[in-house]
Amino acid sequence: MDGFIKSLPKVELHIHIEGTLEPELMFELALRNKIKLRYQNVEHVRQAYEFDDLQSFLDLYYQGAQVLQTEKDFYDLTWAYLQRCKMDCVVHTEIFFDPQTHTARGISFDTIINGITRALQHGKDQLQISSHLIMCFLRHLSEQDAIETLLQSVPYKDQIIGVGLDSSEQGHPPAKFSRVFEQARELGYLTVAHAGEEGPASNIWDGIKMLHIARIDHGVRCVEDESLVKHLAKNRIPLTVCPLSNVKLKVFQNMAEHNVVKLLREGLCVTINSDDPAYFGGYMTDNYLAVAHALDASKLEMAQFSQNAIEASFLDARQKAGLKQVLLQYVDQQLRPIL
Numbered sequence: 001m002d003g004f005i006k007s008l009p010k011v012e013l014h015i016h017i018e019g020t021l022e023p024e025l026m027f028e029l030a031l032r033n034k035i036k037l038r039y040q041n042v043e044h045v046r047q048a049y050e051f052d053d054l055q056s057f058l059d060l061y062y063q064g065a066q067v068l069q070t071e072k073d074f075y076d077l078t079w080a081y082l083q084r085c086k087m088d089c090v091v092h093t094e095i096f097f098d099p100q101t102h103t104a105r106g107i108s109f110d111t112i113i114n115g116i117t118r119a120l121q122h123g124k125d126q127l128q129i130s131s132h133l134i135m136c137f138l139r140h141l142s143e144q145d146a147i148e149t150l151l152q153s154v155p156y157k158d159q160i161i162g163v164g165l166d167s168s169e170q171g172h173p174p175a176k177f178s179r180v181f182e183q184a185r186e187l188g189y190l191t192v193a194h195a196g197e198e199g200p201a202s203n204i205w206d207g208i209k210m211l212h213i214a215r216i217d218h219g220v221r222c223v224e225d226e227s228l229v230k231h232l233a234k235n236r237i238p239l240t241v242c243p244l245s246n247v248k249l250k251v252f253q254n255m256a257e258h259n260v261v262k263l264l265r266e267g268l269c270v271t272i273n274s275d276d277p278a279y280f281g282g283y284m285t286d287n288y289l290a291v292a293h294a295l296d297a298s299k300l301e302m303a304q305f306s307q308n309a310i311e312a313s314f315l316d317a318r319q320k321a322g323l324k325q326v327l328l329q330y331v332d333q334q335l336r337p338i339l
């Protein structure tokens with residue numbers, strides 16, 4: 001199983017680029033930008049990564065992101081992630097970035113997006129990894145702040161496929177952002193949102209009905225509403241599930257309790273993703289392995305997660321067909337002897 005998973009072609013749909021900041025790079029950038037960190041060394045940082053819930057993680061995550069200052073910093077961050085993608089056989093990735101985390105510190109939109117997109121172009125040319133970029137609004141900030149961020153993004157619209165919603169779910173329901181999402185859709189952006197991670201199933205309904213989202217990020221609390229589960233299955237509305245993240249943030253107490261395989265077997269379009277791998281201890285392959293080991297999934301089921309991600313991606317029909325062909329060839333070659 002492990003060899004099958006390691007080489008399985010994968011598509012990632014839920015990754016925060018700021019969440020790929022490994023402690024080693026954090027120290028390198030702190031030194032480069034003359035920023036004093038509150039940690040003495042890399043081990044000290046890793047020891048601090050014990051979380052009680054989403055908020056306790058977010059507090060450290062926003063602090064860590066402060067070392068990102070120049071275009072080269074954003075380039076280096078993204079390039080390091082893409083190299084990890086290559087190791088994990090990720091062939092396509094749709095990356096979140098949080099402009100407000102940086103513009104609030106005086107970093108220009110231009111600096112952020114130029115650094116990231118230059119690395120993405122190199123990823124395409126040198127690593128054959130395709131990608132899309134999704135701009136997330138921080139839900140703990142105001143609607144007005146999100147609207148200003150949306151307007152700032154307009155000159156870069158060709159480089160951003162969609163908008164999303166992340167940060168603290170509790171107390172910041174989808175309704176708060178229905179107007180800015182409407183404006184984003186009018187501008188031609190696709191939409192996704194974090195919902196049903198720590199928040200209730202009603203946030204998932206509201207994401208679908210009020211924000212018209214094409215995918216739900218996390219969504220694991222859908223099981224609390226049977227009619228919602230049926231709706232998600234019937235309409236193949238994708239969930240971008242992040243198993244290691246959910247255990248680290250105590251959404252589930254351990255991997256054996258995770259519902260991702262159960263949801264797959266109920267016919268939902270669930271996918272496996274890494275969320276903030278530098279903080280949660282694992283990239284794509286680690287997440288796939290953790291699920292397969294704890295939840296007794298078959299090789300075909302693990303391949304189904306990858307096929308779901310192709311289906312749920314924002315690639316066009318021709319690109320999806322190409323990736324599906326690559327995946328089917330891999331599965332056929334791997335499983336032929338036992339089929």
Ligand SMILES: Nc1ncnc2[nH]cnc12
Nearest residue numbers: 016166167168194275276
């Ligand atoms: N898991 C998560 N939930 C909400 N916001 C986030 N930002 C980065 N990771 C996140």
Ligand SMILES: [Zn+2]
Nearest residue numbers: 166194217275
């Ligand atoms: Zn996330």
